[in-house]
Amino acid sequence: MSAKCFGFDYRTGEPIRVEFGVAIEAVDDWVGPTDQIDTWIAPGFIDLQVNGFAGVDYCSGNSSLEEIGRSIREQFATGVTRIYPTVITGSEADMQAAFRNIVKAKRELPEGDAFEAIHAEGPFISAETGPRGAHPVAQCRPPQIEEWKRMQGAAEGHIRLLTLSPEYEGTTKLIEQVVGEGVVVSIGHTKATTEQIADAVKAGATMSTHLGNGSHAVLPRHPNYIWDQLAEDKLTASFIADGIHVPANFLKVAIRAKGIERSVLVTDAVMPAGCEPGDYALGEIEVTLHPGDRVTLRGGNQLAGSALKMDVGVSYLMRMVGLSLREAVTMATTNAARVGRVGGRMRGLNPGERADLVEFSFDKKTKEIKVERTWLSGRLVYG
Numbered sequence: 555m556s557a558k559c560f561g562f563d564y565r566t567g568e569p570i571r572v573e574f575g576v577a578i579e580a581v582d583d584w585v586g587p588t589d590q591i592d593t594w595i596a597p598g599f600i601d602l603q604v605n606g607f608a609g610v611d612y613c614s615g616n617s618s619l620e621e622i623g624r625s626i627r628e629q630f631a632t633g634v635t636r637i638y639p640t641v642i643t644g645s646e647a648d649m650q651a652a653f654r655n656i657v658k659a660k661r662e663l664p665e666g667d668a669f670e671a672i673h674a675e676g677p678f679i680s681a682e683t684g685p686r687g688a689h690p691v692a693q694c695r696p697p698q699i700e701e702w703k704r705m706q707g708a709a710e711g712h713i714r715l716l717t718l719s720p721e722y723e724g725t726t727k728l729i730e731q732v733v734g735e736g737v738v739v740s741i742g743h744t745k746a747t748t749e750q751i752a753d754a755v756k757a758g759a760t761m762s763t764h765l766g767n768g769s770h771a772v773l774p775r776h777p778n779y780i781w782d783q784l785a786e787d788k789l790t791a792s793f794i795a796d797g798i799h800v801p802a803n804f805l806k807v808a809i810r811a812k813g814i815e816r817s818v819l820v821t822d823a824v825m826p827a828g829c830e831p832g833d834y835a836l837g838e839i840e841v842t843l844h845p846g847d848r849v850t851l852r853g854g855n856q857l858a859g860s861a862l863k864m865d866v867g868v869s870y871l872m873r874m875v876g877l878s879l880r881e882a883v884t885m886a887t888t889n890a891a892r893v894g895r896v897g898g899r900m901r902g903l904n905p906g907e908r909a910d911l912v913e914f915s916f917d918k919k920t921k922e923i924k925v926e927r928t929w930l931s932g933r934l935v936y937g
Contacts (some may be wrong), residue, residue, distance in 0.1 A: 613652050798847070821867060869882075
């Protein structure tokens with residue numbers, strides 16, 4: 555039996571009726587009285603970079619399936635429907651254990667189909683302070699095709715996004731190998747030169763990971779690897795829009811440079827996201843969640859992921875960066891689907907697409923949204 559929902563179209567502001575089963579069956583104009591409609595409808599949000607949530611660490615092979623399922627349900631409340639659980643740099647054994655645990659959760663949990671694919675953020679990233687970010691220095695290493703094959707084997711082929719630094723010799727060969735397998739390669743946590751970035755793009759890299767972060771505190775005026783990636787039209791950039799990782803004026807300029815069509819919203823959320831302020835451990839990394847959702851290495855100011863929620867990020871893009879509702883939602887939905895190659899999600903609210911939907915209230919004055927209901931493949935998972 556088909557379900558129906560009514561609301562204002564996030565693209566046009568016009569009232570619509572969406573009829574759906576597992577997939578969207580029809581999107582029609584709503585011809586009834588509009589005073590009965592108080593919500594908006596958009597495709598469900600897609601987050602290509604989630605290290606953990608609600609006290610659950612996806613980078614650990616010891617996180618229980620029960621807790622992983624709870625963390626997914628908590629993300630449904632933020633409008634997220636498709637997640638790329640993200641495993642950061644670690645030992646080969648630890649990363650493989652995390653991959654296997656994620657695959658098990660995807661296969662066995664009722665909520666597991668929300669785990670669209672895996673994002674491996676490392677280990678082939680810069681070991682230098684600044685570009686490395688909060689990744690453990692002892693585990694950052696040059697690319698090895700054989701290790702990549704072992705990673706993908708442990709993940710049973712579910713790694714579909716790999717963040718690496720093209721600063722190492724031999725990186726282009728790995729990129730060609732990975733892209734040839736249908737995996738997206740993203741440049742991140744890098745100190746690469748202009749030439750190395752150009753070579754990575756030529757080899758098949760198509761994305762930049764949380765551009766503006768994972769970098770030196772001080773850079774040459776020009777050239778530098780942030781300008782190089784902003785200027786490269788073949789790279790779509792992801793951004794953490796929380797007002798902590800990069801200021802609003804950088805986001806304004808960066809999104810203008812990339813264009814909305816090449817910009818994606820991610821959270822880069824870590825295990826303390828959605829929790830009370832306090833001290834936490836991300837594997838071997840000790841962190842503190844401060845009031846105001848700032849996550850740092852314990853005892854210092856170095857950022858260590860975020861506590862951002864996708865609905866908050868969408869609101870921030872409108873309120874502080876000046877984007878329209880359509881533009882902000884596009885960064886969190888169809889753009890993410892396109893660059894992450896999420897099948898059945900690239901055309902938005904159109905018949906034949908997966909029935910991943912979010913219904914939300916929208917305050918036009920404050921530019922804030924509040925999620926009311928979330929649907930995953932046609933089933934109500936929140937609200």
